Amino acid sequence: xxxxxxxxxxxxxxxxxxxxxxxxxxxxxxxxxxxxxxxxxxxxxxxxxxxxxxxxxxxxxxxxxxxxxxxxxxxxxxxxxxxxxxxxxxxxxxxxxxxxxxxxxxxxxxxxxxxxxxxxxxxxxxxxxxxxxxxxxxxxxxxxxxxxxxxxxxxxxxxxxxxxxxxxxxxxxxxxxxxxxxxxxxxxxxxxxxxxxxxxxxxxxxxxxxxxxxxxxxxxxxxxxxxxxxxxxxxxxxxxxxxxxxxxxxxxxxxxxxxxxxxxxxxxxxxxxxxxxxxxxxxxxxxxxxxxxxxxxxxxxxxxxxxxxxxxxxxxxxxxxxxxxxxxxxxxxxxxxxxxxxxxxxxxxxxxxxxxxxxxxxxxxxxxxxxxxxxxxxxxxxxxxxxxxxxxxxxxxxxxxxxxxxxxxxxxxxxxxxxxxxxxxxxxxxxxxxxxxxxxxxxxxxxxxxxx
Numbered sequence: 001x002x003x004x005x006x007x008x009x010x011x012x013x014x015x016x017x018x019x020x021x022x023x024x025x026x027x028x029x030x031x032x033x034x035x036x037x038x039x040x041x042x043x044x045x046x047x048x049x050x051x052x053x054x055x056x057x058x059x060x061x062x063x064x065x066x067x068x069x070x071x072x073x074x075x076x077x078x079x080x081x082x083x084x085x086x087x088x089x090x091x092x093x094x095x096x097x098x099x100x101x102x103x104x105x106x107x108x109x110x111x112x113x114x115x116x117x118x119x120x121x122x123x124x125x126x127x128x129x130x131x132x133x134x135x136x137x138x139x140x141x142x143x144x145x146x147x148x149x150x151x152x153x154x155x156x157x158x159x160x161x162x163x164x165x166x167x168x169x170x171x172x173x174x175x176x177x178x179x180x181x182x183x184x185x186x187x188x189x190x191x192x193x194x195x196x197x198x199x200x201x202x203x204x205x206x207x208x209x210x211x212x213x214x215x216x217x218x219x220x221x222x223x224x225x226x227x228x229x230x231x232x233x234x235x236x237x238x239x240x241x242x243x244x245x246x247x248x249x250x251x252x253x254x255x256x257x258x259x260x261x262x263x264x265x266x267x268x269x270x271x272x273x274x275x276x277x278x279x280x281x282x283x284x285x286x287x288x289x290x291x292x293x294x295x296x297x298x299x300x301x302x303x304x305x306x307x308x309x310x311x312x313x314x315x316x317x318x319x320x321x322x323x324x325x326x327x328x329x330x331x332x333x334x335x336x337x338x339x340x341x342x343x344x345x346x347x348x349x350x351x352x353x354x355x356x357x358x359x360x361x362x363x364x365x366x367x368x369x370x371x372x373x374x375x376x377x378x379x380x381x382x383x384x385x386x387x388x389x390x391x392x393x394x395x396x397x398x399x400x401x402x403x404x405x406x407x408x409x410x411x412x413x414x415x416x417x418x419x420x421x422x423x424x425x426x427x428x429x430x431x432x433x434x435x436x437x438x439x440x441x442x443x444x445x446x447x448x449x450x451x452x
Contacts, residue, residue, distance in 0.1 A: 003110070009368065023070050026077045031055065033080035038279055040087035041239045047282050050295060053302035054278035056309075057205035060268050063309055072268045075115060078108035079275050082119050090126060090135050090242075095143075102144035106151020117253050118246075118272035125245035131238035183261065190258035193265045198251070200267035201274055208301060209281050212294040216284055232287050240287065243280035247273060321433055327397045329438070330358050334428040338440040339366035341426040342392070345442070350389020351451045353413065355405035359396060359440075375408035379450055391415060391451035394442045399425075401443065413451040417443070 008018055031052055038048035055061040055076075065073050085101035088094070101119075108115035123141075126132045149156070210217060219226060250273040254265075285291060321332055342352075352367060354360040355375035364372040370389075373382050393409060395402055401420040409415045422441035429437045445451065 009365075019070075023065070023073055026070075026073045027061075027065055030073065030077035030080040033077070033084045037080065037084040037087045038282075040084075040091050041243075041279055042282060042286055044286065046295065047286050050285070050298055051278040051282045053299060054205045054209070054281070056302045056306050057208060058201065059203060060201055060271075062305060063312075064268070066309060066313055069268055071112060072271060075108070075112045075271055076275075078104060078111050078115055079118050079271060082108060082122070083275065086119075086122055086126070090132050093135050095140060098137075098140040098144045099147055102147025103151060105144065105148035109148065109152045110155055114269055114272055117250050118275060121246045121250035121253060121272075122242075122276075124249050125242050128245060129238055129242055131234060132242065186261045186263055187258055189263040190261070190265070191255075193263060194254060194258055197265040197267045197270050198273065201270035202277065205278075208298070212297050212301075213281075213285055213288075213291060215291075216288055236283065236287065240280060240283040243276040243283060246276050247280065321430060321436070327438075329430055329436070332430040332432060333358075333362065333438055334431055335359075335362040335366055337428040338426050339363065341428070341440075342394070342442060345424055346444075347390055347392050349387065350391060350447070351385055352392050352394060353405065353409060353445075353451060354394045355402050355408065356395065359394065363394065373413075373451075375404050375412075379412050385450065385452045387452075388447070389452055391445040391447045392442055393417070393445055394440060396438065396440050399441065401441075409445060409451070413448055415445050415448045415451050417445050419443070 004022060005019075008022070012018070034055070035048055035052045038051045039045065042048045042051065060069060060072060061076065081104040082101065085097055085104050088097040089101060105115075105119055108119070123136070126136055254273060285295075321329060347370075349370060351371040351373060352360070352363055353373045353375070354363070357374050357376060360372050360374040364370075371383060371385055373379060391413075393401060393405060395405055399422060401417075401422070406417065406420055409417055421443070423443045425439050425441050427437050427439045429435075
């Protein structure tokens with residue numbers, strides 16, 4: 001995503017419609033590739049489309065992707081590309097598909113570190129399958145890894161030469177990691193958070209599927225009901241088992257993080273774990289025979305939810321500005337008016353420093369020639385200062401400079417602020433509002449070699 005937006009920043013220039021377009025292009029690509037992968041597994045177009053429709057019936061993709069979660073949408077596109085490549089490899093065993101897999105893995109690693117869970121789980125599941133094991137050629141796998149490394153290498157080289165943040169994170173983790181009984185408390189919290197996140201990501205599609213296709217699971221609980229089943233081909237059983245094994249291995253990899261002391265998981269992080277869930281569900285539907293009424297109900301529910309999402313987004317858009325408080329309302333923040341006021345206050349060129357990625361990211365678009373830093377990232381992650389300009393600290397929601405911003409200025413940028421109170425405050429109405437306003441505070445800092 002950073003590369004995409006860096007390219008767009010150079011030409012034709014960042015704008016809200018362009019960011020909107022990038023997100024929906026990624027979403028369309030992800031769903032299309034998922035459908036193509038589902039066709040390779042489930043074969044039948046209707047069942048494959050039903051598996052794709054499951055994504056419209058999850059909160060994080062069906063609703064959250066339209067509201068935010070740009071990184072999750074990009075991650076989903078990379079997961080779909082990887083799944084499509086693997087289904088081609090396991091179906092046709094052609095060498096060129098291993099190159100395709102390598103490109104997918106390289107792009108996935110550049111998108112999110114969580115991505116690595118999915119290809120590792122999928123490759124391990126294929127290796128454990130007697131039906132698919134012979135498709136995994138070690139030399140071709142090395143070719144895929146070489147291609148992935150080549151795609152990842154520009155960022156990998158930078159990461160290898162900028163290890164301060166990584167080293168600091170490891171040190172903080174080692175300091176905070178404790179043995180029992182604290183470890184048991186951490187593991188319990190992590191396990192609860194992980195389980196809750198899995199459930200959140202699967203809703204409401206898992207409940208709707210269980211309701212519509214109840215003949216698949218009810219006979220397991222109540223044997224008096226007959227189980228529906230058809231003659232299943234060996235390759236169909238192998239695909240269904242592969243999907244289930246991949247999910248279990250991915251969940252096991254996340255469980256290692258629980259044992260390592262991770263206490264908080266987010267629902268959006270579960271995409272690599274449950275990505276094969278829809279294919280597994282409809283592989284069972286295909287195995288059990290025809291469900292004409294349930295399939296139509298599933299399609300109708302997906303269409304209804306899509307329509308409700310668009311209607312809900314319109315209603316939320318109309319009421320969001322009225323309902324949100326002045327410290328929030330990020331989509332309506334008057335960044336352009338703030339930028340004009342900062343320029344009027346004397347900022348012509350130099351470095352702008354903040355401790356809010358939403359604020360600094362928007363100011364980066366307003367000041368394309370300036371060097372805009374965020375306290376959440378090392379200064380080495382940004383281009384070095386050029387020329388002799390001003391050093392300006394900006395923040396909001398408080399009439400005193402946040403401690404994180406003050407520490408960043410002193411420690412990371414080696415400046416000497418003469419105070420933490422603002423030198424100026426800019427209060428402007430939110431876009432589209434005449435009764436709610438937001439305030440931006442700023443202070444000019446004596447320039448240093450790293451902030452000028």
